[in-house]
Amino acid sequence: MDPYSWSWNAEAVVVLGLTAVYVSAIRRTHTPAWRVACSVGAMAMLLIVSVTPIHTLGMHYLLTMHLLQNVVLAEWAPLLVVLAIPATLAAAIAGYSAVRVLTHPAIALPLWLANYMVWHLPWIYDAALDNPSTLLHLEHAMYFVTGLAMWWCVVQDEPHRLGSGVRAAYVFAAFVLASPIGFVMALIPSAIYDFYVDAHHRVWGLDPLADQQLAGMLMAAEQAVVFFVVFAYWFFRFLLEEERRADVDHPPAHA
Secondary structure, eight states, rough: OOOOOOOOOOHHHHHHHHHHHHHHTTTSSOOOOOOOOOHHHHHHHHHHHHHHHHHHHHHHHHHHHHHHHHHHIIIIHHHHHHHSOOOOHHHTTTSSSSHHTTEEEEEEHHHHHHHHHHTTHHHHHHHHHHOOTTTTHHHHHHHHHHHHHHHHHOEEEEEESOOOOHHHHHHHHHHHHHHHHHHHHHOOOOOHHHHHHHSOOOOTTOOHHHHHHHHHHHHHHHHHHHHHHHHHHHHHHHHHHHHHHHHHOOOOOOO
């Protein structure tokens, strides 16, 4: 198989369906251009990891490429999708009891972490890759859904309105608790995923261990960047709010 071939699959069809649903939904409410841009970015990312050579490389050759798919599905795309939803539409979605439960911080974060960690266990990871038409699609769907739940309370005010300081702490906790996955993969002295160890063809001069170490380092690096940016936004917003509150409580004396 050509490692740089494109591959149309069911996940790409789902992405197009989500795009159609979003376009239909925002026609009923005012949506700022930046939110639409977030939606375009999310759908573009999902299509790129579903149909381009990234998918082919990840499914047959490189753990690094499959891990890239995973972080897009579990972190980047869900964040952009949640950002893309206008407040009025988010409030309507939050009216469903399942959404209220799944987006609660005490549920969303543990669920996202547990899902991330379980799918990266070697025997489960290999099983998903050995069953690309069934188990792998379930894995990717769970990454995306738990990612939406995890980011929801960071971005949206309904159904759980969190203070800026709480949101900053939540994002920091998500990074601290998720980052060991990448570090372990980068530091462990042997390749742990048999699927890639047994791959008959290698590309880019990477043996299975080097591929795994590169994948782990890139995962740790991208999480540091993405989560730090979101954390910094809410942390500095928290400091600004505290400063304004202090000015209200203790106005400066006039000469």
